[in-house]
Amino acid sequence: MDWKAMSASQNIVDFSALPLGFDPSFSLPPGPALNICVQLQNAILEHRLRPGMKLTEEEVGESFNSSRSIARTALQALAHTGLVQTRKNRGAYVAKPTVEDAREVFEARVLIEPEIAWHAAGKASDKDLKRLEAHIEAEHLALKSNDVGKALAYSGIFHIVIADIAGHSVYSNIVQSLITQSSLIIALYWNHLETACEDHSHNILVDAFRDKDGDAAREIMRKHLLDLHAGLNLKRKPETDQSLAQVLAGI
Amino acid sequence: MDWKAMSASQNIVDFSALPLGFDPSFSLPPGPALNICVQLQNAILEHRLRPGMKLTEEEVGESFNSSRSIARTALQALAHTGLVQTRKNRGAYVAKPTVEDAREVFEARVLIEPEIAWHAAGKASDKDLKRLEAHIEAEHLALKSNDVGKALAYSGIFHIVIADIAGHSVYSNIVQSLITQSSLIIALYWNHLETACEDHSHNILVDAFRDKDGDAAREIMRKHLLDLHAGLNLKRKPETDQSLAQVLAGI
DNA sequence: TTGGAAGAAATTGTGTACAATCCTTGAATG
DNA sequence: CATTCAAGGATTGTACACAATTTCTTCCAA
Structure with missing residues (x-):
């Protein structure tokens, strides 16, 4: 996924035009990490970030012109809100609710x-x-x-x-x-x-x-x-065998 | 406050004897940071950690024989659960609910x-x-x-x-x-x-x-x-002028 | 004595290097 | 042909050094 383009060009600009009008409730002091949290949360709300997607620290950092430290802080904050699931030594994935x-x-x-x-x-x-x-x-x-x-x-x-x-x-x-x-x-x-x-x-x-x-x-x-x-279709199994699907999608 | 003694000697030992019996819900992979979170949460539940107390990263780290990085991670996780309040460039304090x-x-x-x-x-x-x-x-x-x-x-x-x-x-x-x-x-x-x-x-x-x-x-x-x-006495103002009280207490 | 300003000390914020771990790939062996 | 094992690459975990910011101290002047 071309994160750089995603965050830098069209989409983010549209976002700032949105009258979001609510205070994000991430328990982070104002700073670059909080920005990343807000933008990723917005991306999830817009369904541009799909459940199960891998969020590499370095990738996220580069996308927002920040270092891996900042990206890491943001991903941890997102994990605390349930948006992201982390597995030890395996990184962060967009949560995939069962x-x-x-x-x-x-x-x-x-x-x-x-x-x-x-x-x-x-x-x-x-x-x-x-x-x-x-x-x-x-x-x-x-x-x-x-x-x-x-x-x-x-x-x-x-x-x-x-x-x-x-x-x-x-x-x-x-x-x-x-x-x-x-x-x-x-x-x-x-x-x-x-x-x-x-x-x-x-x-x-x-x-x-x-x-x-x-x-x-x-x-x-x-x-x-x-x-x-x-209105939800809760009988469907949570997407066909994710690993295979990801392979086919070329991710 | 003598953190080292607090965590190393009597209290923590008593804690592990407690049949706590619940999974802590910190969104952290197992590791030293999670340990710190759990022990600090327990300390709060036991009222050994009082509202308003300052939690210096280095101090917390030393107390649990960890580096400042680990302590920092733990404090951020605690902040996300509302146990700790952080102010930019000013560090973490045990939350003091109004x-x-x-x-x-x-x-x-x-x-x-x-x-x-x-x-x-x-x-x-x-x-x-x-x-x-x-x-x-x-x-x-x-x-x-x-x-x-x-x-x-x-x-x-x-x-x-x-x-x-x-x-x-x-x-x-x-x-x-x-x-x-x-x-x-x-x-x-x-x-x-x-x-x-x-x-x-x-x-x-x-x-x-x-x-x-x-x-x-x-x-x-x-x-x-x-x-x-x-049963709460919610008329009382949230403790007499904290800064003065702290001074008097020698903190 | 009070007020303020400048410098020093302490603390947090961030970048980076290195260690540890996990996954992948490929080859050797049964 | 399937299985196991090893080496390599990729990614996360951690420590540490330095920068930025705040707070404290000291000193000087009104």
Whole structure:
């Protein structure tokens, strides 16, 4: 994979234009390592980084014009959020959640996020509502130009922004990790053809926020997540024999 | 603080005798850095490491006969679990949760742990019940010998073991972080004199597990956590002007 | 005495060299 | 032909040296 091109030319530039609008919750002091974390997290949210991919320290370092030390620090931080799995002496791989992982992640989301939505409903300012609407709009536009990856990224970040609005840092950290893992899960177990891409849950949720109706927001979020989970194809085995697939793809 | 003595002589030996019985959820490959993480986490759970303490990389390294690189790795991992706070160019300090943090942590615990208790009730084997009873017994003995720190450690680990029994890795990671932060919160905001140390919640909980009564377990856990939270003295400001206090203490 | 500035000390941040480990390749042997 | 073993290459793990930054100390002047 041509990391250099990926980070330097088109994609990253697009990223800085994204109204991401949330504080990344990596426990790193500001610096180059944190930058790498954020950009790799974004790449995962956009499905440009696929589950199972190898992330060599040197490769990552070169891609972001940093040394291996910095890349190593970033990869360790990513490992702590569950985005990356490391094996002793074998390096870091983009996490490849199992069916069981997927079940656990969505179970946790169904428990936690409705509660967060309730909090957010009580706190959302007009500016917050505008933020959320902007995300919905951006997702819609991305879908119209067939950029499914970017649409999914906006969709995921929408949930992170809600946690941000709720102003609950503990929940925020948890949700950010869960959302990113969900992105990996969707990359593995979501069948684009079967499911209609758009539903109006996000719009309805913003409406509930506008009405400051916490109970409604909670219930909408709950149902939304259950639908999302139900839309996954969790019977499929987690991708055909990864090692062979990688060989065929020439990686 | 005499780290060397602390880690090398009496305390650590006692620790390895503890039937901790849970997998630490640090995302580090096995190695010296992971060891440091576990031992520092244990020290926090035992209240030997107080909130606000400075953790110098070199100092930590020397204490565990490791180099600064290893210590640095460990401190970064601890930072990711919220046990330690780092400031750029200023190093790592044992986290000092604010009153607001305490509220958030316990709110999250009240949401998540009853659910975990429900899961655990459905899965607890006879061996698991024995594990839990052993913890209760150990806590009781520690209290009788006036070792409040160790008693609190057993009490906290009891909750981690329940998450372990539930067999839900996502919840487990979350809970481990919340428990450790709770330990810091209790160190800051708990008035030993006001509250009776022992209550029977843990015993009742094990009874519910034995009966495989998930609903009862959920409710007992919920009430237990609310009581715990209510027992905190959250009006007190988070320790008198830390810098002055440290000076007076000769730190 | 107070305030500030400059230098010294201590601590963290980063790059790099080397050691340790794992995987691959290829050949020898049963 | 399958299997085992060894050598080589590639990658991660660790230590250490140096740079950058902050903090502490000291000294001088108002």
